Amino acid sequence: GIQVEQSPPDLILQEGANSTLRCNFSDSVNNLQWFHQNPWGQLINLFYIPSGTKQNGRLSATTVATERYSLLYISSSQTTDSGVYFCAVEFVGSNYKLTFGKGTLLTVNP
Amino acid sequence: DAGITQSPRHKVTETGTPVTLRCHQTENHRYMYWYRQDPGHGLRLIHYSYGVKDTDKGEVSDGYSVSRSKTEDFLLTLESATSSQTSVYFCAISEKEKLFFGSGTQLSVL
Numbered sequence: 001g002i003q004v005e006q007s008p009p010d011l012i013l014q015e016g017a018n019s020t021l022r023c024n025f026s027d028s029v030n031n032l033q034w035f036h037q038n039p040w041g042q043l044i045n046l047f048y049i050p051s052g053t054k055q056n057g058r059l060s061a062t063t064v065a066t067e068r069y070s071l072l073y074i075s076s077s078q079t080t081d082s083g084v085y086f087c088a089v090e091f092v093g094s095n096y097k098l099t100f101g102k103g104t105l106l107t108v109n110p
Numbered sequence: 111d112a113g114i115t116q117s118p119r120h121k122v123t124e125t126g127t128p129v130t131l132r133c134h135q136t137e138n139h140r141y142m143y144w145y146r147q148d149p150g151h152g153l154r155l156i157h158y159s160y161g162v163k164d165t166d167k168g169e170v171s172d173g174y175s176v177s178r179s180k181t182e183d184f185l186l187t188l189e190s191a192t193s194s195q196t197s198v199y200f201c202a203i204s205e206k207e208k209l210f211f212g213s214g215t216q217l218s219v220l
Binding site for chain 1: 169
């Protein structure tokens with residue numbers, strides 16, 4: 001069936017380290033977004049990236065739609081990067097409905 | 111924060127009672143969504159709306175109904191709350207292909 005799979009499920013880093021989070025999806029997409037949920041539960045939209053590459057400060061994202069995956073890169077991680085990162089996908093034909101992956105829990109230690 | 115307000119922020123209720131959660135937006139967005147978040151499941155779509163009185167079901171709509179009589183308000187109703195509906199409920203709006211979330215409602219059904 002239609003799936004969005006994120007890896008790794010958990011990741012622990014020391015401050016200053018770099019990381020790559022992956023999102024695999026099972027079908028063609030119209031829309032792909034990355035979100036960060038901070039430890040207080042707030043969900044923040046990081047990127048709208050159905051294809052190509054975008055950068056925002058220490059974060060960047062790349063989506064290769066033809067190979068059905070997206071990557072989120074975090075460089076020089078900080079403790080404030082801790083939280084859960086979600087990938088969400090609108091599959092073709094799903095009429096503006098986003099399907100979320102189960103997330104990657106990132107812990108950045110000082 | 112895209113002008114989204116959810117109320118109440120926290121609610122405790124008893125099994126079998128009706129519950130209504132409110133999502134209010136101030137920026138005239140057409141698309142509004144209700145998601146629930148549970149451990150191990152990520153975020154799952156309950157219902158969404160694409161205009162006044164225009165709504166559709168998501169993947170976990172059983173036991174929930176919605177109404178949108180005005181552009182700014184999207185109501186989620188649990189007609190007879192059950193313990194399985196204990197969750198965090200998030201409202202979201204879509205703006206320029208990106209999803210933005212409210213702060214969430216923590217609902218406990220005892």
